[in-house]
Amino acid sequence: KQTALLTNMTIFTSCLVIFVAILFYEQGLNKRTQENTTILHNNWLVTINNKNYTPESLTKFVFPSDLKKGDEIILSTVVPNFSDRYPVLIFNSSYSIITVYSGSTILYEYGKEFINKYNVGEGIHKIPLDKLNKDRHISIHLTLTANSPFKSILPMFVISADKVSKKLISNQILMFGSSLFLVVGGFLGIIIAIFTLIQKKRAY
Numbered sequence: 001k002q003t004a005l006l007t008n009m010t011i012f013t014s015c016l017v018i019f020v021a022i023l024f025y026e027q028g029l030n031k032r033t034q035e036n037t038t039i040l041h042n043n044w045l046v047t048i049n050n051k052n053y054t055p056e057s058l059t060k061f062v063f064p065s066d067l068k069k070g071d072e073i074i075l076s077t078v079v080p081n082f083s084d085r086y087p088v089l090i091f092n093s094s095y096s097i098i099t100v101y102s103g104s105t106i107l108y109e110y111g112k113e114f115i116n117k118y119n120v121g122e123g124i125h126k127i128p129l130d131k132l133n134k135d136r137h138i139s140i141h142l143t144l145t146a147n148s149p150f151k152s153i154l155p156m157f158v159i160s161a162d163k164v165s166k167k168l169i170s171n172q173i174l175m176f177g178s179s180l181f182l183v184v185g186g187f188l189g190i191i192i193a194i195f196t197l198i199q200k201k202r203a204y
Contacts, residue, residue: 038159039156044075079132096142102133
């Protein structure tokens with residue numbers, strides 16, 4: 001019994017140490033990427049079916065619950081200056097065809113090629129900003145492909161293209177670490193339970 005208890009404690013401690021290590025790594029990685037990230041919360045103009053809204057913060061803006069397939073939404077703002085050579089805008093979409101403009105220049109398109117084949121789902125988009133016009137204006141045109149596909153917009157941010165992978169990893173690593181901790185802990189718990197059961201049968 002003492003051996004089994006000691007084994008259980010060793011395994012649990014090892015899993016806990018791994019989880020804490022992942023947590024610290026996530027915090028450090030997130031801090032490094034946050035320093036090179038510009039989050040675009042404010043100064044947005046939201047146009048829904050030709051009706052304008054000027055929310056205090058885009059991420060806090062609640063979209064109407066009666067949005068329908070085919071509705072048009074335009075998100076417009078002026079992108080601040082940045083020093084990165086290859087900046088990109090990270091945008092999370094949900095059931096929308098996307099066209100991004102800077103003036104009359106199309107910076108990015110997504111979804112039109114799928115519309116007659118299957119429904120456009122959710123995804124993360126890396127929109128290049130190296131061809132912004134002089135006033136740095138950007139407008140994101142969304143055509144909804146489902147009824148009421150979202151209630152709000154996740155934070156959009158500008159980051160150097162070579163740092164995108166680190167940023168996306170830092171956003172998900174804590175969830176991955178927690179899942180790994182639970183899976184490994186559960187698996188080891190099953191093994192320990194089976195081992196303990198075998199030892200008890202042998203004792204009898």
